[in-house]
Amino acid sequence: MRSDLTNDIIRLTGEHLSLVGISMALAILLGVPLGIVVARHPASRRWLLGLSSIVQTIPSLALFGFLIPIPFIGGIGTRTVIIALVLYALLPILRNTFVGILSVDPAVCDSAIAMGMTDGQLLRQVQLPLAARTIIAGIRVATVTTIGTATIAAAIGGGGLGVFIFRGVASVDTAQILAGAIPAAAIALLADGGLGWLERRLSPA
């Protein structure tokens, strides 16, 4: 017999969380260092920001579609989904990182440099801690968006809560659609709330 709806919800929620979790981890690992690079090298700003802005404008399903035929990174399934999600999550994280760093009070940075802090010390002890709140805000926005975009994973065999939604649309079954939409919305609210709390806690002076 077909498995229980509840079992399905648990399983697909798990898949969804895994997709979002892995994508966000990779996006942060990529986006924060790149944001630091952009803050340090104004010359890189235009093309790095420009590139991620362009990616953002591509409609999600279209991006999935573009990636499918590419060898190695493409094809059906979770790997392609994760690559697309990472590309989408990059811009808010990158932008907030570099804006956060550049918004640190210039007097503070000047003092730090004048006191003989190396670039690394300046970054780790001054800029990143003071930019943390802005960076977390960027991560928060990216996470909430990713949770939503990940529902499209179902179209290319990536699993997740989108499976309910696509099934429900195909069979005009509201219960199915809700079985996908409600957990997704709940996860988004939790992520938004949790990261928002972290943001507020990090508020320095």
Next chain:
Amino acid sequence: MPLVEFRNVSYDIAGKRILSDFNLSVEAGETLVLLGRSGSGKSTALKLTNGMLFPTEGQVLVEGQSTREWDPIKLKRHIGYVIQDVGLFPHFNVARNIGLVPRLEGWIEADIERRVNHLLDKVGMPASEFRTRQPRELSGGQRQRVGVARALAADPPLLLFDEPFGALDPVTRLELQKQFLELHRDFKKTSIFVTHDVREAIRLGSRIALLVRGTVEIVSNPAEFQLAHGGEARAFLACL
């Protein structure tokens, strides 16, 4: 040998000449005041001293060695720097702010703590009360005192002051000027002090160098300065 020497220094930025043919020496133990209008190049001269900027022409020598040859980090840690906005780290408390350079230099914690407490007392802010305060809890004057303590923390031979008391009210400014003179007496540091306030210059300086459009018009002690004849000097003295 002068502690700091400017030899035929010129500095250009974005096509503008900020300093031209700038010559000056600073002797150990003195307070040299750089007096001038806004845009006369005073802050630039300070930044050329600690290697935050390098001259377009000529050289700046610190302890006989060109700033270009110094290890840039060593040079900066060798010189204390106090700016108008203070620039205390908002996410460090007072003690951590003051102890910054000693910690970077690897002093042991006990020594750092002792030094921080000593300096706080010296600038008139009892350590027991102020150690753990956050910068945002302090008044402007208190913040600048912490800034001075921070500059002194690693015991550098040279201190640079960039209009440090400019943003404070006249009463607090006078208090801090008095504090400066006491500290100068106690610690026997060499200071280069930038200001556009002629009264402050006369009060604090052992010598005053008057800057006009990027060059030194005159250098003299406060007494001689008040008898100066040059146009710019007269203009400043009229403000007394």
Next chain:
Amino acid sequence: MAGTKTFAGVVALLALCGCSKPGTNRPIRVGSKNFTEQVVLGEIVAQHLEHRLHRSVERSLNLGGTLLAHQALLSGQIDLYPEYTGTALAAVLKDSIETDPSSVLARVRSEYDRRFHADWLDPLGIDDTFAMVVNGPQARAQHLETLTDASKAPDAWTLGVGYEFEQRADGLPALEKTYSLRWKAAPKTMDLGLLYKAMEQGQVTMIAANSTDGMLSKMDLKVLRDDRHAFPPYQVCIVARQDTMRETPGLRETLLELSGKFTNQQMQNLNFQVDAQHRPVAQVAAEFLRQAGLN
């Protein structure tokens, strides 16, 4: 004078109203579901109607699923679309599965007439059933011909499905009721068009495809025979609203011209042209009508 003008104005206004009746030259709305075969058939019907009746035809192809298309038909957003007898039986009417083609056709005809005021025109000639497809090399190595063979295969299967297969009574439930196939994990769901890609990549080892899929002739695959008749027959017919046919002179006759003009082989070839050769649907449809002598 004023009275006549007002009257004329009102008539003109009514004539412009989108909700006007079919007889007054509003476009005929042809729909289809959102996989290649459906879109091709929908386009063929649309072009045929345009040629014969010289009426404008609005296409709502690519509707996202059986029940979506059905709802569109009931609400009048489309006037007709191609449907499969077995699908209507199981998914729309939710009746129990039968295997005799004519009795299935008779059943859906009478129910649609009674409940939905829609007609099933005579079959086009295609029977597109669910095809459980596995890799050619594996089938040969393990001597797999039927689904019963597959249920005795040494390894468990990883199944790839579209959005409807898992939930429809004539889909996975029917399969599992009839054969005891062993699954490695829950099925992987994706857009129908991507099933073959998933197979190619090895993400799945069995897919719930359709027997007239174009990609079947492109890849080395084996369609397992439904030896125990889990699935009902799926004859393709055009389903049309009765009121539209009443009010559009010539519509029924024109649609009936397509009945019996197709074979499974032909349909598979049309699908192949679109899916594997990437030819535009409109071109493929036009060529079919020309070759069938219908334009």
